[in-house]
Amino acid sequence: MVRASQVNGDMALTFVGFLSPTTWVLIITTFVLFAIYSIWPYTVFKKMGVPGPMPIPCFGNLLQYRKGRGQFDEKCHKRYGKIWGIYEGRYPMLMVTDPEIVKTVLVKEFYTTFSNRRMAPIIKYYTNVLVEHLRKRESQTLQVKKVFGSYSMDVITSAAFSTEVDSLNNENDPFIHNVNKLMKFSFFSPIFLLIFLFPVSMPVLRFFNIFMFPSSVLHFFNSNLQRMKKARMKGKHSDRVDFLQMMINFQISETVKNEQGTVIPYKSLTDNEIQAQAMIFILAGTETTANTLSYVAYNLAVHPDIQRKLQAEIDEAFPKKSELTYEGVMTLQYLDMVTSETLRMFPVAVRVNRVCKRSTELGGLHVPRGISINVPLFAMHRDPSIWPEPEEFRPERFTKEAKEDRNPYTYLPFGAGPRNCIGMRFALMHIKMGLVALMQEFNIRTTPETEIPLEIGQAALLAPKNPIKLKFERREQHVKFAPKDSVKSE
Numbered sequence: 001m002v003r004a005s006q007v008n009g010d011m012a013l014t015f016v017g018f019l020s021p022t023t024w025v026l027i028i029t030t031f032v033l034f035a036i037y038s039i040w041p042y043t044v045f046k047k048m049g050v051p052g053p054m055p056i057p058c059f060g061n062l063l064q065y066r067k068g069r070g071q072f073d074e075k076c077h078k079r080y081g082k083i084w085g086i087y088e089g090r091y092p093m094l095m096v097t098d099p100e101i102v103k104t105v106l107v108k109e110f111y112t113t114f115s116n117r118r119m120a121p122i123i124k125y126y127t128n129v130l131v132e133h134l135r136k137r138e139s140q141t142l143q144v145k146k147v148f149g150s151y152s153m154d155v156i157t158s159a160a161f162s163t164e165v166d167s168l169n170n171e172n173d174p175f176i177h178n179v180n181k182l183m184k185f186s187f188f189s190p191i192f193l194l195i196f197l198f199p200v201s202m203p204v205l206r207f208f209n210i211f212m213f214p215s216s217v218l219h220f221f222n223s224n225l226q227r228m229k230k231a232r233m234k235g236k237h238s239d240r241v242d243f244l245q246m247m248i249n250f251q252i253s254e255t256v257k258n259e260q261g262t263v264i265p266y267k268s269l270t271d272n273e274i275q276a277q278a279m280i281f282i283l284a285g286t287e288t289t290a291n292t293l294s295y296v297a298y299n300l301a302v303h304p305d306i307q308r309k310l311q312a313e314i315d316e317a318f319p320k321k322s323e324l325t326y327e328g329v330m331t332l333q334y335l336d337m338v339t340s341e342t343l344r345m346f347p348v349a350v351r352v353n354r355v356c357k358r359s360t361e362l363g364g365l366h367v368p369r370g371i372s373i374n375v376p377l378f379a380m381h382r383d384p385s386i387w388p389e390p391e392e393f394r395p396e397r398f399t400k401e402a403k404e405d406r407n408p409y410t411y412l413p414f415g416a417g418p419r420n421c422i423g424m425r426f427a428l429m430h431i432k433m434g435l436v437a438l439m440q441e442f443n444i445r446t447t448p449e450t451e452i453p454l455e456i457g458q459a460a461l462l463a464p465k466n467p468i469k470l471k472f473e474r475r476e477q478h479v480k481f482a483p484k485d486s487v488k489s490e
Ligand code: HEM
Pocket: 106, 111, 156, 280, 281, 282, 284, 285, 286, 288, 289, 292, 347, 348, 349, 351, 352, 353, 412, 413, 414, 415, 416, 417, 419, 420, 421, 422, 423, 424, 426, 427
């Protein structure tokens, strides 16, 4: 009888002998180099004296995102305080929550914002489509993200690409089809992971025309852009002012007025840049807005008293369901409080970040060049020392007085400083106009299928683990607004 260990030993020797010594040296060298490559960056925070969770080779702390980045940040914030360091793959990321440091980090560069008042008619049109759609599904249990996803996509695609789409009623529209394909982009796609773990692979992928987005989608948007440009050159264009039209105008003009009103030469955008901007617009705007609307609807359904107060404010501002106006909607105070409190509880962006361009001192800490500095919004928005009982939905946290009493850098759903969200005002108008139209027509109610409390999932953008299910019941009577009890401070 031969023992199993002896057989295994013989097999191992045969295997070793099977490869030449040079091959073995190459394999071992590759292995050692890979091991060094995988763990090399993990000394950064140790050298800086910054605490943080232990990384594992190659992945850093990525695998600890299993329950979502927001919850992971919240845990680290409780454990390490106002500054800690983590590694996303090989990238060191310094996390800061101290409002003064946050201010220094975010308020440095310059960036423009996207004006939006002129988009109000587009939004108004789609709020009618939304209400009409829900009328037909009155009292049915609905996954609200689907409904708001279509509403957001219609508004943003229409604003970005000059095109009228109706995804609520026409799923086969080529635009909807391509935008949906664009949205299916996943952080776990093999190409994204390859670029993430081995950034050096990027030029090679580019050489072989391999992109993160499907080439059919890129081709579709490019042909659309060319069609619009041709129409524009022939002087054919609608009076609608949309994002794409604005960029094409810039491209054609090649001059721009500076802040003093002087005309200066302008390095016009290339077609690729215009196309990328329009796509970013859709990617950055659709999910964020749809998720936020879903969270507001959820909060209102779970808190019928707050919903009634909001309806009362809206009924008073727009008696007998009168036409919405941009100014009218944007001045509703309680609506603003409800939206703000929802964005505090559910900041869809979870984190914002900046890269440190040169070595600098932050709150007594030496931060080397190249480090990514992150502001964990979810963790900050749920810090009980700033927001008592943070898991409670309390619009009163956003009265004028309560806001004045707080450091503004403790609440940043749209980021801050010159590089904050360029779609912020557009998004708020989009969300608020949608809500006003809904509140005029419906009561939003929970159903036995509504998950309470809501469990957060682990997607890159803050999204619920399971779909939010609610129903929309037609309102029978309007309620009277009592301003005195609607805006109390905490
Ligand atoms: C509730 C909705 C939204 C939320 C919560 C949100 C949040 C954010 C946040 C936190 C950032 C990073 C800001 C920073 O780094 O300081 C951002 C960036 C950005 N957002 Fe939004 N966003 C929303 C809707 C939109 C919409 C509707 C658009 C476009 C129509 C948009 C376009 C962008 C763009 C292009 C950027 C990148 C700006 C840059 O890199 O300079 N967002 N957004």
